[in-house]
Every structure is written in structure tokens, then in C-alpha cells.
Amino acid sequence: MRVGARQSDLIGQTDLLRIPSLSDLTGCDIFIKCEFQNPGGSIKDRAAKQLIDDAMELGELKPGMTVVEGTAGNTGIGLAVVAKSYGLRMLAVMPNDQTPEKERMIRLHGGELMSVDPVPFKNENHFYHTARRLAEERDDCWWANQFENTSNARAHYLHTGPEIWEQTEGKIDVLVSVAGTGGTIGGNSRFLKEQNPELDVWVVDPDGSGIYEFLRSGEYVSNGGSMTEGIGIMRLVDNFRQARIDHAVNLPDQDLVTLSRYIRDEDGIVLGSSSALNVAGALAAALRKGPGHRIVTFSCDLGERSVSKLYNPEYLRGRGLNPDPEPIDVLMTRYRELGDKVLEVNWNND
């Protein structure tokens, strides 16, 4: 147990939980790192703290200034939490198609919210460019730039990776992660592969994101869309460049419906949508590798932030998804047959 001087001192040192249901089904030990335990409720608190700490140490950011960031929501919540602890202000620029659950949290934590229309990255009104412009126009603002500022991946290299190594006593065969900025997979894969070069790192990508196709062909091409939020990207950014990746898999949103309900009903954990994708990736990895492996993935946030999408039957039907989960053994049969849809890659920028 910890005693913190500030709320931000409580970021990190999250628990590692073995998921009984999927571990029993596969004969592997499948663990989730409980990132929802962070004070802002998501894995992005870690990046938020490191981005701010590093900028303050460099003197780029000083008390009284405003942190500006373009965000799908979780980084904005994390930055709002940390900003309050440090006497800073926070302005989040967020596309208006993300769940209102996250907008509300930014405001509850005292952050200011600017909602913008969701547009492609090449449009100057994209949330990323809007945040950058706002910070450029005002001297009292500092742009966190979670995509290119590698303090983000450093948070995971310095903290999350070592925590996993210690919690597993070095016994980890596979690391599975989604990627948004790539900070999580970047910092964790780098640290853990330094400890064990044999570690097998899997990136799991939803439809609509270009990472899988980029690793396959070198081109960012989107195949449809996804209800997941905060993950997937259509360009190469510096935090993703940090990653070391051996396998890539693309899994459909319908599987998130199945797995989120299965884990809720069997294990009592209500996963957020990116966490459901992580667990789907971990299940695919377990079935491919066979019994006896130890697999770690992340519960990036909880389902309370996905209520209006992943847990909303009307929304699911509107996207052409079936709100009723398919039987887990049917999904497992499909995963056993993924074959070369699981890409073998060698993403390593050393």
C-alpha cells in the first residue's frame, strides 16, 4: 500500500490479474494488467504523468500554464488529473464522436473541453492540428503531443514494463497490446525484450486502423471502421517506432461483443472496448502457441467508458453488429484457424 502526497503519485503500480475463465479454457496463464486502477481510470494516466514530469524538468512547462492536448478522451482525463496535482490547467481538444462518458470525466476533473468534428488527419481541423495550433498561438500553453513526444513510451519503459517483469518474476512468454499512439507497446516491448529477447510481442488491431496493413505491406490502408476508441492509427508516429513487434493480428468488433460479455459473466470484469480487443488478442495468441504459456495484456480502461457503444444493443445493431455474443467455442474455433492472418513481422527500429 502506498501513501501519496498528490493524486498523481498514485499513478502506476497496478495489479496483475490472472483471468480464470480464459486461462482454464486454453491451458495458458492469461493475465491483465489492471490499468483501470489508475486515478484517472486508464492506462493513459501513465503517459500523462511522464509527459508533464519531463516537460517540467526541462522547464518547458511551469505551474500556472495550460496543458493542451488532442485526445480521444483518456489522455485528456489523465492530463486533467495530473494537471490538478501540479497547479496546471488543462485544455482537451476531442473529436465529438467519442463517448460522452469520457467528455464528462474531463470536465469533472476540472479540464476544459473543446469538441471538434472528427475529420481525417490531413484536414487542418483534425484534433491533433487544432491542439498544436492553440498551443502555438498562446505563450502560456504547452502542447503534450502524445503521438510524437516519446515521454509517453518512456512511462512504460521506466514503470509498466518493470512492474510486469517483477510481477511475473520474469516468466512471461507473450505480450499482447493494442496501439493508439504506440506508447504502451513501445515502452513495454522495448523494456521486456531487453530482459528476454525471446519474448513474443503481438500487436492487435481493430478494423479501420492501418497498423496491421502497414506491418504487412508498408502502406496505411483502412478496412472499414471500429467502435473501439483511443486505438488504431493511420500514420507512423514516434512512440510506435519504439516498439518491437513479432506478430500482428486484426480482429473484428463482433468478437469484442462476445469476449466482453464472456469475461463479464465468467470473471466479473467489465472491460472497455480496447481491453476487450487486448483479451481477444491474448486468446488468439494462447490458442496459437498452445497450453503452458504465460501471456500478459492490458485492461486499459473499464466498460463504464464504453456504455454507450460496446454495451449498448441499439448502437451495436446500428453498426450492423449482433448484440448477442456468439458461443465462446465457436469464436475459439475461428481463432484456431487464423493461420497466416496472424502476420509474422519483424518491427524493430534499433
Ligand SMILES: Cc1ncc(COP(=O)(O)O)c(C=O)c1O
Ligand atoms: C482506451 C484506450 N486503450 C488503449 C490506448 C492505447 O494506448 P497507447 O496510446 O499507449 O498506444 C488508448 C490511448 O491511446 C486508449 O484510450
Ligand SMILES: CC(=O)OC[C@H](N)C(=O)O
Ligand atoms: C485516437 C488515439 O489514438 O487516442 C490516443 C489516446 N488513447 C487518447 O486517449 O487520447
